Structures are given as structure tokens and as C-alpha cells.
Amino acid sequence: MNDELAWVLQAQRGDDEAFTKLVEEHQTHVYNLCYRMLGEPEAAEDAAQETFLRAYQNLHRYDQSRSFATWLLSIGAHYCIDRLRRRKLSVFSVDQENDDGTSFEIADSASPDPEAESVKREERDRLHILLKDLDETDRAAVIMRYWYDYSEIEIAESLKLTVSAVKSRLHRARRALAGMWQEDEHRSPRARRERRVHESPAF
Amino acid sequence: MNHQPFEDWLLNDKLIDPKQKLELDAHLRVCSYCSALAETGMALRSVKMISPAAGFTARFETHLATRKLIERRRRLWGTVLFTFGGLAMLMWIATPYMASFFASPATWITSLIEWGVYLITTLQAILQAGSVVLRVMPSFLPPFALMVLLSAFAGVGLLWSVSIWRFAQRDVPRGV
Numbered sequence: 001m002n003d004e005l006a007w008v009l010q011a012q013r014g015d016d017e018a019f020t021k022l023v024e025e026h027q028t029h030v031y032n033l034c035y036r037m038l039g040e041p042e043a044a045e046d047a048a049q050e051t052f053l054r055a056y057q058n059l060h061r062y063d064q065s066r067s068f069a070t071w072l073l074s075i076g077a078h079y080c081i082d083r084l085r086r087r088k089l090s091v092f093s094v095d096q097e098n099d100d101g102t103s104f105e106i107a108d109s110a111s112p113d114p115e116a117e118s119v120k121r122e123e124r125d126r127l128h129i130l131l132k133d134l135d136e137t138d139r140a141a142v143i144m145r146y147w148y149d150y151s152e153i154e155i156a157e158s159l160k161l162t163v164s165a166v167k168s169r170l171h172r173a174r175r176a177l178a179g180m181w182q183e184d185e186h187r188s189p190r191a192r193r194e195r196r197v198h199e200s201p202a203f
Numbered sequence: 204m205n206h207q208p209f210e211d212w213l214l215n216d217k218l219i220d221p222k223q224k225l226e227l228d229a230h231l232r233v234c235s236y237c238s239a240l241a242e243t244g245m246a247l248r249s250v251k252m253i254s255p256a257a258g259f260t261a262r263f264e265t266h267l268a269t270r271k272l273i274e275r276r277r278r279l280w281g282t283v284l285f286t287f288g289g290l291a292m293l294m295w296i297a298t299p300y301m302a303s304f305f306a307s308p309a310t311w312i313t314s315l316i317e318w319g320v321y322l323i324t325t326l327q328a329i330l331q332a333g334s335v336v337l338r339v340m341p342s343f344l345p346p347f348a349l350m351v352l353l354s355a356f357a358g359v360g361l362l363w364s365v366s367i368w369r370f371a372q373r374d375v376p377r378g379v
Binding site for chain 2: 016020023024027028029031032035036041044045048049052053054055056058061062071074075076077078079082120123124126127130142146147158160170171174175177178179181182185
């Protein structure tokens with residue numbers, strides 16, 4: 001039996017310390033998902049805390065044949081989707097969000113070229129902004145696919161969708177991202193052209 | 204412009220041979236859409252994990268303790284309200300019978316029998332009225348009205364079952 005399962009079993013028996021270990025183990029995964037879904041650090045912190053609280057309250061429902069991380073991410077993704085839907089109905093604009101640096105990106109210590117790293121970082125930031133314009137469920141699917149390397153089957157299980165629905169959502173999201181990326185290029189072409197590399201990705 | 208098969212390769216992260224790579228590179232030079240698709244693909248593949256600010260677990264422990272306290276208080280208030288509410292209702296129902304409570308056992312038994320007889324006769328009256336209505340109604344109502352009535356009853360029944368199911372599921376968050 002691995003450590004994680006042992007902690008889950010202890011937590012199911014009411015051991016709060018074991019659950020704290022699970023929180024420690026999965027905090028980055030859950031927080032990152034919430035941050036990518038909601039786009040701002042404060043909301044991500046709230047959502048990640050709520051995800052763990054919901055997991056704690058429903059620990060008796062956890063099916064041990066599933067991965068605990070997938071179960072947690074499933075709770076987090078659904079919570080964020082619901083929150084985004086509620087936010088859409090509210091009068092306040094999502095554009096008012098700001099990053100105040102309460103979270104930080106894990107530094108890539110293996111990066112030999114700071115300039116290339118800075119370009120990559122800029123592209124990631126751009127992508128992060130574009131993600132906000134995707135449909136909530138499409139966004140969750142993209143995050144699970146590219147940040148967590150989940151297979152289409154795992155995404156389908158987590159988001160309660162069929163595999164073909166996941167596939168079509170991923171394609172739709174990639175097309176939408178490309179469209180928005182293109183529009184963004186047209187808005188500030190010169191700056192982008194300088195660093196645009198016309199080569200296929202490394203397959 | 205025809206984006207196939209390049210769009211398919213890019214969307215499905217297909218493994219391509221050197222010849223196909225050359226073809227793709229040539230297409231990307233002239234097609235801004237596929238170029239954007241390739242760039243977003245690269246950006247997605249170079250994504251990084253974001254960590255929460257330090258002390259996340261400690262903050263979780265505080266949240267959990269607060270949530271437990273709220274839950275405990277809510278349960279306590281629920282129990283108090285339920286107990287006192289139940290007692291008050293019992294008192295309200297029992298007050299008219301308080302006098303007979305202090306009477307002789309013979310009076311108790313008489314009251315009990317009277318109450319039983321009242322209950323049985325009321326039930327019989329309701330059943331009789333129901334059977335009369337059922338016998339008489341078809342002659343008053345056309346068949347389609349009966350169908351509508353039955354459908355309405357079925358609809359209400361379904362709504363009732365769904366409401367109970369939703370009520371039972373209200374505390375289970377999605378994704379659990």
C-alpha cells in the first residue's frame with residue numbers, strides 16, 4: 001500500500017493529520033488548476049481551499065479504485081466551472097482581475113538561455129490571458145490535457161463527459177485559442193514578428 | 204486555404220516523419236492560422252505549474268477548524284430548535300386532553316375508543332366518497348380530459364420524486 005492510500009484510509013477514519021499530509025502533497029496541483037481556471041490568485045486560493053474542504057467532507061465517497069489526485073481535480077474543476085458560470089451572471093467584469101504576485105511560477109532551474117526563457121514566459125502569460133475567453137468546460141479540458149498530461153479518458157472521467165465529447169472540446173478549444181492568438185498578432189504584429197519562429201513544434 | 208492534413212497533425216499531436224515536417228514548415232510559412240495553431244500548441248506544451256503562497260496547509264487547517272465550529276454550532280442550534288419545537292407542539296396538541304389525563308382510567312379507555320371509532324368512520328367516509336367520484340366522473344368527463352388528468356398526476360408524481368432526489372443530493376458537490 002502506498003503512502004497516499006494509507007493517508008486516505010487514515011483520514012477516512014477521522015485522522016485530520018493524515019488529511020493535512022494529503023493537502024500538502026496535492027496543494028500545487030489543485031491550486032494550479034484553480035488559478036488557470038479562474039485567472040487570479042485570490043480566487044484560486046479560495047477555490048483550492050474550498051476544494052480541499054469539499055474533499056474532506058466527502059472523503060467517505062471516495063472510490064479507492066480511482067486516483068486520489070484525479071478525484072481532487074474533478075472536485076476542483078467542477079467547483080471552478082460553477083464559480084465561473086455564477087461570475088458570468090454577476091455584474092462585475094472579469095477584466096478587473098489583477099495579479100498581485102501572491103502566487104509564483106516554479107522557476108525552471110535548467111534553463112540555459114534567459115532570453116528564450118523570457119519569450120516563453122511571455123507566451124505563457126499570453127496564453128493564460130487567452131484561456132479566460134474559453135468556455136469553462138473547454139478550459140478545464142485544456143488544463144487537464146496540457147498541465148496535467150491527462151489522457152482523454154481521464155479527462156472524460158473527471159469532467160463527467162464522453163471521450164468523444166472531450167476530443168471535440170479539445171479541438172474546439174485549440175481552434176479558438178489559435179484564432180485569438182492570430183487576432184492578438186494582428187493587433188501588435190511588429191513586436192511579435194521579431195520573435196516569431198516559423199517552425200513546426202517538436203513532435 | 205486548405206489546412207488539411209496540417210491542422211489534423213497539429214490538433215492531434217501526430218508524430219510526423221522528416222518529409223512531412225518539411226511540408227508542414229512550408230505550410231506554416233504561408234498560413235497564419237496553422238502557424239497560430241502551432242504556436243499555441245508549443246506554448247501549451249511549455250506550460251508551468253503555479254504554486255500557492257507559502258502557508259497554504261496552515262490556512263487550510265484554520266479554514267477546516269472554522270468550518271467544523273460553524274457546523275457544530277449549526278447542529279447544536281438545530282437540535283435545540285427541534286427539541287423545543289417538538290415539545291411546544293406536543294404541549295399544544297396535548298393541552299385539550301390534559302383534563303382527561305387526570306381523570307379515571309375508565310374515562311381514558313372511553314376517550315380512546317371514541318377516537319378509534321371516529322378515525323375508522325372518517326376513513327370509511329373518505330373511501331366511499333372517492334369510489335362515488337370515480338364511478339360518476341367518467342360520465343361527466345370526456346376521455347381526453349381523463350387522459351390529461353392522469354398525465355397531470357403522473358407529472359406531479361415525477362416532479363415530487365425528482366424533488367426528493369435533488370433534496371437528498373443537495374449536500375453532494377459535483378465531481379465527488
